Amino acid sequence: MSTSTCTIDVNQLRVGLYVHLDLGWMDHPFTLSNFKLHNEEQIQKIKGIGLKTLRYDPKRSDCPPLPVKSNLNLIKPVLAAEQALAHAEESAVLAETTEPVIDAKLLRHKQLHHAIDESEKKFVVASDTIKNIQRNILSSSKQCLEQATLLVNDIVESTLCEGDIAIHALNGNRSSDAHYQHALNVTVLSMILAKSIEISREDAQLLGLAAILHDIGKLEVSDKILLKKDPLTHGEHAHYQLHSEFGARMVKSIGLSPRISKIVLQHHELADGSGYPAGLKAEQTDPLARIIVLANNYDSLCNPKNMSGAKTPYEALAYMFAHQRSKFDEDLLKRLIKSLGVYPPGSIVKLSNEQYATVVSVNPNYPLKPYVKIHSRQGKDEEDVIVDLREEVNINITACLKHAQIPAEVLKQINPRKRVSYFVDQAPETAAA
Template sequence: MLWFAAPPVAPGSTEGTFETIDVARLRVGMFVRLDVGWMNHPFPVSQFRLSSPAQIDVLRSTGVQQVRWSPALSHLAAEAAPESPAAPTAPEPPKADPAADELCRQRDALARCEQQFAEVADALRDITRAVPASPLLAGRQADALAHALVRKLGDAGDTCVQLLADAAADDGTGHAVNVSVMSLLLGRALGCSPAELAELALGALLHDVGKLELPPERWHAQPASGALHQSAYRSHVALGVAQARRMALPRRAKLVIAQHHERDDGQGFPMRAAGGRIDPLARVVAIANRYDNLCNGPWPGQALTPHEALARLFGEEAAAFERSLLEHFVRVVGVYPPGTAVQLSDDRYALVVAVDPARPLRPRLLLHEPGRPATEAAFTELATQPRLSIRRSLRPEALPPEVRRQLAPRSRLRYFWEGVPAPADTTPPAGAM
């Protein structure tokens, strides 16, 4: 059973008018919006269409007395609509179109992921704004957000990494959310416990918190940067550790902040720690952080494609990371990670948009089809196409102009996980409001 039978409204959308309603009057089919904050309720997103009585029971059990709902976005039977007149006989539904249904399902999944990313980014932005004046409060809020991410990852069951089409976030916040998402997926693949995942998420969310005390021009360093610039940039680690102490973060989250630039070969900074001296959670974040910096660096002309970034990690930077962690990372993001432009064995072009860790060589693709509008581009799962394979990856600028216009390769990559929550246990997690 899918918990969400319809896509959430995109953040900022004005579609539909929302009205307040008592939770006791909720009915299946209502499109509701929860205003208590993403980390304070047990659902993957904050607005969705109620698809089962179990969802209503969970919502009532949280203690929320009222929510808002949109009549225009709801799908209610005439007898279920609150205080509504009898509706005319519904027309006969159109015949099922499997291809159209699958396209809707893919778009629904993408919309959910984009909303989840946006809600996490908004929460993190508020937290970082609170750090200078209220570090303890910011620490508690960050810890709550980290636990919410872990809880919602657990609810998602099996997951795949989804490339987002539109995820509004500044580069710093977007980077932190990307690193957190990839770190959590890698940590779960490695068998981390929920407690370890919570500290992993917390450290990943705040791994660059020290940059809040630096001017933006010191947030990044190129190899050709002078010694003074390099020293100022590298100081963000020590500044972050000091900030983590003021925020009263737990020990291993502080270690993630302290060691996310250390390398297995001892060539990292600031302590040149190596091997077993690096905390395992920090090793996870170090890989996710390096991968995202290679793909989403501050200078777009120097950014690598996701496939090139993996090749760099396994090639000239292989000594920096434990081999088994890199192999697990490839299983999470795929051999051709989301965002990679590819040419297929039948010469068609495509963009990788999602990867199932169980099939790292058989991702989901957005296919180029000549003459077809970009808004109607077709998806396909390589896992269901045994005769089709990826021949090679391409840089976006190497794509023919028509292909590039239709597939619209992303200049900034944003990721979230896609999954279907297990419906068996409808008891809200501890601490849900």
């Protein structure tokens, strides 16, 4: 128990006190166990729980608690009996009114967990599919293209053909850093961008196949170069850059359309002409290639080969906008920032109630109000609560943090993944309807 808190009688509660409920999450009708009282309804709910005493934090309160009531009112036995009866009736009524609140909160909590869990299952399957395609595309091209087409169709259906989508940062129990696939991340990010613009289903499918296969040319680049940790020599870098041309030729050889081959060829061309292999400017490249260029660069900043130089999702978007804006289609860059939100999935944030949380999902229509996983201070046995910040009037994000800004004990508890993986699905409220 914190030494900064004091124990008070439940009848001393008043609006403005910062209280701590030393109860399990399911034993009270509030989203959090410690918060500032904003109205009388909250006070009545606390009294309805049946607590006689509770803790409050003087430093975080706006006022002192009410004075302790005199016991002189209890001298008359009849009055005492009447008060006891009234209190019992009040508690019974409040218990009836708070129970549905607990049930509704539990249901919502389960819905959010279920939506993210289902998305993670699909992500693991998609990751395994991508891995199989990368391994066997040359020896079993027909089968691999069928797998790629089915995967793309599923992502297109989930992203473009539904209403609101949720962009999930995978960080649950079913997947790990081992499931990270650059090609899958680029495909998902490309589809997120595709949803934000006018694009036909046919173009979306072309975009998806090109995104999955954009790095296929690396199959012809030596592992000595691909896995090298030290900076590449000039000759090695020049050979590495050939993977765009290798990929375009390979895509054409396995029977895909000339347009997909062109997009693969151009996936490193930058808007200002500083890219490769031809140094083309934005207007000289395929519009779908410009989408992949943006998605590819964003994922490479978040998940570089050397993870010591990785940027958080928030840092990556800020860096691209502040320092690399001329290299990308500016309209697409703004759309990516809007879609991923001010607090991109995978970001670690600090909340207005001083707790830390991970942004697990974002609905692009509500960029300031993502779904966050609030990390319990009770220890690993206490389940983290997933909260839709649109539903929390009194909680907001005050800061999006770099790893260096997170206290060591908090970082150890959160244990964030080294790599950020994304997947899309229907928004949880749609999925639960």
